[in-house]
Amino acid sequence: MKLPIPTRELRITLWTLAGAGVIGFIVDALPWALAAGALIALLVHLLELGKLEQWLRDTDQDVPDAGGTWGEAYRSIHRLRRNERRTRDNLLNIIERARVSVAALEEAVALIDSEGNLEWWNPAAQKLLGLNTRDLGQPVANIIRSPAFLRYFQNGPYDEGIKLPSQRHPGRHLQYEITRFGDNDKLMIVYDITRVHNLEQMRKDFVANVSHELRTPLTVLSGYLETLLEQSDDTAPRWQKAFRRMDEQTQRMKNLVNDLLTLSRLENQGAEAAAPDTVHVPRMLRQILQDAQIMAAPKRQQVTLNADDSLLLCGIEGDLRSAFSNLVTNAVKYTPEGGRIDIRWWADDHGVHFEVQDNGIGIDREHIPRLTERFYRVDAGRSTATGGTGLGLAIVKHVLLLHRGTLDIHSRAGQGSRFRCSFPPVLLRRETAIEAAAD
Numbered sequence: 381m382k383l384p385i386p387t388r389e390l391r392i393t394l395w396t397l398a399g400a401g402v403i404g405f406i407v408d409a410l411p412w413a414l415a416a417g418a419l420i421a422l423l424v425h426l427l428e429l430g431k432l433e434q435w436l437r438d439t440d441q442d443v444p445d446a447g448g449t450w451g452e453a454y455r456s457i458h459r460l461r462r463n464e465r466r467t468r469d470n471l472l473n474i475i476e477r478a479r480v481s482v483a484a485l486e487e488a489v490a491l492i493d494s495e496g497n498l499e500w501w502n503p504a505a506q507k508l509l510g511l512n513t514r515d516l517g518q519p520v521a522n523i524i525r526s527p528a529f530l531r532y533f534q535n536g537p538y539d540e541g542i543k544l545p546s547q548r549h550p551g552r553h554l555q556y557e558i559t560r561f562g563d564n565d566k567l568m569i570v571y572d573i574t575r576v577h578n579l580e581q582m583r584k585d586f587v588a589n590v591s592h593e594l595r596t597p598l599t600v601l602s603g604y605l606e607t608l609l610e611q612s613d614d615t616a617p618r619w620q621k622a623f624r625r626m627d628e629q630t631q632r633m634k635n636l637v638n639d640l641l642t643l644s645r646l647e648n649q650g651a652e653a654a655a656p657d658t659v660h661v662p663r664m665l666r667q668i669l670q671d672a673q674i675m676a677a678p679k680r681q682q683v684t685l686n687a688d689d690s691l692l693l694c695g696i697e698g699d700l701r702s703a704f705s706n707l708v709t710n711a712v713k714y715t716p717e718g719g720r721i722d723i724r725w726w727a728d729d730h731g732v733h734f735e736v737q738d739n740g741i742g743i744d745r746e747h748i749p750r751l752t753e754r755f756y757r758v759d760a761g762r763s764t765a766t767g768g769t770g771l772g773l774a775i776v777k778h779v780l781l782l783h784r785g786t787l788d789i790h791s792r793a794g795q796g797s798r799f800r801c802s803f804p805p806v807l808l809r810r811e812t813a814i815e816a817a818a819d
Contacts, residue, residue, distance in 0.1 A: 488570035510548040553577040588644040591637045602630045639771040646778040659697045662687040672708045679717045687725035692809040695783045703779035706772040707736045715740035732808045739796040752777040
């Protein structure tokens with residue numbers, strides 16, 4: 381590697397040593413004269429080095445006058461300092477603009493460090509959350525004391541926010557959303573969703589009230605039709621077909637009303653309602669399997685169950701039964717004659733899972749993200765033919781939300797579908813051999 385040589389300083393050093401050598405030769409003291417010349421050259425560089433150090437300490441001082449390599453060093457350092465100052469000013473300007481922009485937001489924004497302590501917040505956070513200067517550096521768990529928020533903050537998942545009543549403003553509702561960044565630092569954004577919540581509650585109440593009001597006349601109508609069908613011998617043949625058709629549609633309407641009531645109940649339960657009951661899921665699945673096999677018999681379908689009998693779940697049995705039964709029933713409905721439906725219940729390091737897989741008609745990929753929307757139809761004629769209400773997967777979604785579970789759907793048109801419900805490991809309970817024997 382070829383090193384650069386400062387030619388000006390080299391010439392000055394050589395001329396200094398040459399002058400000192402001539403003087404030393406004249407006075408017959410050549411070694412001493414050369415040593416003195418080298419010392420003088422060294423002192424010159426030390427003086428320049430001291431000047432550089434003083435200039436670096438005093439940022440307001442002008443660039444020192446110097447030539448050669450020292451002058452170039454001064455100018456290079458000056459350019460670097462000027463660029464650094466310009467970059468720093470730009471960054472400070474960007475940070476200040478960002479702070480002003482965040483301060484102007486109507487949403488509350490707060491920065492939380494990796495230890496869970498509050499670092500900074502905007503004025504909206506003071507209004508929505510009641511923060512003040514005494515809360516700086518305090519754990520966010522001391523400010524927002526809701527158990528549901530603490531579970532969300534500590535465990536996530538952060539893909540979706542959490543909606544909670546405001547602790548500071550009764551009657552108002554807030555939505556908390558958290559994003560990780562840096563070294564496990566967190567950005568928390570809080571929205572005031574009171575108006576949206578009230579509108580949603582009005583919709584839920586309306587659906588629940590209408591469903592309740594419809595149940596009584598449907599029950600009366602169904603009872604009279606059942607009576608008329610039992611007395612078919614006394615009924616003209618041309619009316620028998622009409623009565624059967626009316627009875628089918630009445631039963632379909634009753635199923636729709638029941639599903640609407642179930643969905644309304646699940647939506648109104650909230651995240652705090654899940655009772656810590658231990659559900660014997662394998663026993664429940666065996667009952668669901670028997671119903672599915674009866675339903676699948678006319679189509680000669682094969683329905684199998686593979687369940688670990690030691691795996692129990694902490695949750696609400698009725699809701700879990702409704703969700704699992706909906707998935708199995710859908711598989712039977714949408715699997716052609718002679719098809720196969722496999723039901724599994726197992727656990728791994730990620731939690732405990734329930735899965736229904738079939739080789740039925742399948743679903744196109746573009747429809748999958750919207751399958752859990754209420755009344756969403758992949759094919760309008762498909763639900764009419766099978767008697768579906770369009771609410772089954774919406775019920776499954778809300779049951780899983782109440783149990784902190786997730787729904788994974790994998791399907792291809794013509795190749796079948798797989799619906800998997802996954803629950804966190806914290807809800808898993810294991811049955812001992814003694815308990816199983818006693819059962």
